[in-house]
Amino acid sequence: MSKKLLLGIFLACITFSISAQDYFFKKFHPFNPEVPSPEEFLGYGIGDRHTRHDLIVAYLTKLSEVSDRASIHQYGQTHEGRKLVILTITSPQNLNNLEQLKQKHLQFTDPSQTPTNYDELPIFINLAYNVHGNEPSSSEAALLTAYTLAASNHPEILNYLDKGVIFIDPTINPDGRDRHTQWANMYQGNPLVADPADAEHNEYWPMGRTNHYWFDLNRDWLLAINPESRGKLNWYHDWYPNVVTDFHEMGSQSTYFFEPMKTNGSLNPIMPKENYEDLNNLFGDYFSKALDSIGSFYFTKEVFDGTYPGYGSSYPDLQGGLGILFEQASSRGHKQTTDFGEITFPFTIRNQYTSSITTVKAAVENKAMLRKYQQDFFKSGLTNASKSRIQGYTFGDDYDANRVKAFVDKLLLHKIDVYKSGNRFVVPTRQPQYRMVQTMFETYDKYRDSVYYDASAWSLANFYNMKYSPVNNLNLGEKVTSTENLVNTQAVQRSEYAYIIDYDDYNAVAALNYLQSKGLVLSSAFKPFTVKTTVGNKRFNYGALVVPVSLQQKKDADSVYQLVQEAQQKFQVPTYSIPSGYSVQGVDLGSRYISPITKPKAVMLIGQGTRSYEAGEVWHLLDTRVHMPITKVPMRNFGGLDLDKYNTLVMVSGSYHFSESQFNKIKDWVSKGNTLITIGTASEWAIDKKLVTEKLTKKEKDSTATVERKPYVDAPENIGKESVGGAIFKVDIDVTHPLAFGYRDTTIPVYKNNSVWLAPSKNAYATVGKYSKNPHVDGFITAKNMEENLKPSASLLVSEVGSGRVVLFADNPNFRGSWYGTNRLFLNALFLGDKIEVPE
Template structure:
């Protein structure tokens, strides 16, 4: 008996001893709080915690493009950690996402904290180490009480590539002393900055769309856990006091009262902690809960209490002097974050019963039609729906395909009216009655209802319009036979084919032509529809003929293997067409292999550049040379036939502008987007103009002067609201299309662009206005009333021919 008592005592004391070996971040990292921590150093610290404590587990959930680990750490009691998978399944089972349940394990609250989605907001990752330490620290008895009913999931750095870019830069330019003055270089981050990931994407806006590998891996794990609370830890301009919930308006109408209540009680608790320290803060300002692709809204629409925390710090370097004379240091920033985050965990643990009840009620009620107006969403069968289906899979949204026909009435996204239509076999069916019903309804809702027009970001995201689909929203459920997938017909091509036809009808088509050209295979494209027996080659359709590629060994297998991912490809047994557009005639021209140059560097909009780069490099996997604008004089222009100018202020010199004009005249192609168009607007050599005539320009200038005079007696308080009358934070605009132009091939009869700024140009003369905003256009989301009138009959995409060359003007970036 005495031996047993001795053994138990020894094990207990040994447990305390092993926990006591935990080092604080400042003990482990000598410069902690004084200098930025490298990502690998933070990983090393968390490895130390995992080794020394039984209260923490590590999981690698993916890798970045630069092969850095994406990590989460589970913090709770040893008993809870031993039952993690069953706790996870119990949580999913309670909301209809799992059928595995263990009644012996009690309910546990899941709180997920994400840090530093923007790499240059580095105080987030720094604070994650303090948060972890305080949760594990044996002398902190209070945190151990929280962990009894709570699983804490810490993601210390959502964006390791961006954080590493910023850390390398800040370390390289840092001296022994800090430089609080604004003019020091540590407050002047170089392009593109650490905010973004490898492909210069803003991961904070990628939660729903999951274009980037970090988002894809993180949200796959998130949807396996479905936490009740999620906090996204950010920084903002260094002069701004700390922000925490409650959030600002607009709040989406689907947000539950339980979520608002927790925001309010949490806000009071954090405020009490900050008041004791005399720290300044604000709530209910600027950061709203509306656009569904943020780290606060995406969890919110998935039943959690989602939130953003913002600490002033961007541009602060290691230390900066504020306008009030105080100094803001790295230590200050991480300390504020740690205090707020620990308060979130404390408040959540203390209100675990209310949170679990509210979360489960939200998810259960999300299946009810009462949540929203529409019960079913139907997308007419279209090759473009492949990409939409991929999005649904990533978000865990259930879907099926019609297996029969049925006439019904639904809201037509394009006409904005209720129309009678027929559901046909293979149409895509998405029902609101599913476990993730609210997220489904938010993503597919035809009309986003703003209760305040001062929105932080995009105010419309209608998925059918974004994917170019004919879609309908139905108020009732459809009693219709469905199937899980579309049966793919096996194409039995003969041993000898004359040519292959690859339809030009979705993003996969672009990837296919990319692969064909890179493999030295010649490809033709159809200017107009051509009919070959029962095969219809549409305008823009791709043709790979044996006659163009006589040196390819085993032509049928080589080409067939490259185009397998395009399920709707076909083959021709003859080049003789039914409608006098034979394969060897003028209707089919060879595609000239693009040799692409993409400009980067200071003045170029990082995210717009990143969208283009990601599309070329990842989506269609096409080789692209990227050159910094500062190195323009070193370019051998004979190596390129295509120049892409993403949105940006390029400020080309007069000499370079003339050089560029000569290059275009000799056959070069320029694709210019958004602000890059100003390089061509300011010279008489090109057709691009903001105004159609001098009279129109004078009229606009006079109207602006009159408005300025009238504003002299307006009150100051409503200044910001008056400004939005000419603004567009992010709205969808209906466009008309010249479907006969090659630039419009594959787009259908109309096009919907996402417009995020007020830039506009009149319809061009001596050029092709391929896609333009018609006089009485439809729009979705918020557009200031003054700007809305001015956008009518403006161009969106235009093509201008200059001798042998071409300019493609894109007012809006089609990749965002």
């Protein structure tokens, strides 16, 4: 075959490939033929199939190899090992001088510097896609956007490249995306099936929205629990982009949403008014014109709000940037019937692609204003801090260094300055990240709105049950730059008698599990005591872990010492060598109040009907912090499950519909002496089905009362505000109860985002946690809910069933993997549940 004929075939293929994608980017011809289009690379047209994440990464890598406009960077990897990448696209000249441009750009985020060349530097734009894995149109749009910017020679695109640096993050949640991609492609019909009842449009639990541990990564920017978020935050604080996109999908019967959002919920929001009013309205004009030009319908200023600072569209707002939310009606597959006809996957992709290019256009055309806004943002942070009477916050915990360490780690990840002064930590308010300091420590009780898309409370210090105080005079001490050597426990000495692990430390449960997994038998102290150690007398609190040496059946003293050393070094828990069991004060080590701990054999029900978020939080906690396996059994398999293999069953919130025989199976199993742990609506289920004798808090309705007539249009707001979307309350706990071992303070903050109201038990010893007399800490709740539901209710109960017990949590102790302050309650239920007896 001649070279001329080969060239003709090659050009024909290029012509066909481009024309087949003209639905998306016809206006941006001509394209560089040496840069392959997505269709050429993948072998199918964008929108014909759902593209796997590895192919997305491969295509962007190819662009970085063939285009002098592009480079690729890996900023992390997921729990399942998938790459997290960002493709940088700009003009060749900008790309060759990127480091110098970056340093000049960062000067505008430093209040101590005063550059004024706002319009000289290219604007930094982060196009971020697909944080929810089963909202796939945006990652496909990312491929089209990357190709357009890397290959188009249209003057408009060349201008964007000259005046902008675009960072494309194609898939924030690769694990969830691939879960959904497999589903959609597996059930794709030929011809396509548009019927909404088809399997293609109805994923099975847990669906693809969440990551490996079923976390919603769009709530994780502030909490930073997962590697996807931590990697992105490290990248973010290295670059501080001026504009950040956050592309989503919503129900198929909707249209398209872009900002401006609903009115901000906070009465005095910590972000500047210019952000959520001026900038969003400015960009909104661009989006409306672009979508009008392709005939797409849309809406603004409804439903969504940016109150919670942990979204991909709100966190950038607290870093001097502009975060922008987009919501596209989803095809939930490749084609689906709606009230307006059929919505197709390519149609959803085109809207996201159009908004991507329009974001670049708006940013480039307003780059001087955006850069000055970012400069003013960080300067105003210092100004606002100077006006406040609070000069800083101090915090610490004398008994739990590892929980403090985890909190410090979170502060440092967000680039908050932290200092150590003696045994306390200090966070000054006068620093560039002042608004993040506010986010971590300030609490609110007044709001301009009452219905929230997500949480109305996020003061992170309370998540960690961190005792903190505002201060007017600072003694900073030494600056903390790393948590690497923040916890240094004194190495335990060898003992022939016993070792004691201080149970007040957050990592004590992980140490307990480690030693149990190695075959050691440990005991828990059900009364405090003071004993002589090799470093002097030491008083131990409820729950202290005793490791006897001579009582270990299969381990000699050397082996026990080696394992105890390993546990201490691995988890940095305070551990002490004990030469004698005779206490200085309190019970002796051979007392019946020093009780052996049974190794948990835990199983959790998952699958259709259960809340995947809560199940994932349990799984994540045990996997990543306790390193303890838990068997996850789908509801469809429960009938054949041999429950007698386990001593603990976890039921998270959900809608449970057991047959009579299945219900009796659970009841009989608990009655044999086992422990059932229920969370949220699972606790309601246990009460409703009379598994336990506890009651719900209910106020009888007055059937004779006159119903006030209200405008129909106000119904969503009036009804919505009665739900508890996420607020923080104080709970009084019984620190002598095994469920509360490890706590010193009788009051702790808890997170409530449900309407589960448990009545205090009629048994005087069964109410472990009750909401305080004045319970409000942070967040919105109606006066009716506060007085009629919350204040009379309990947060944590234990109810006896035969020889066993049910531990009922009204609130989720593991919320979003972040509630270090209440994790211990749940872990105690796992490890100490069988020790709980409910006295009559």
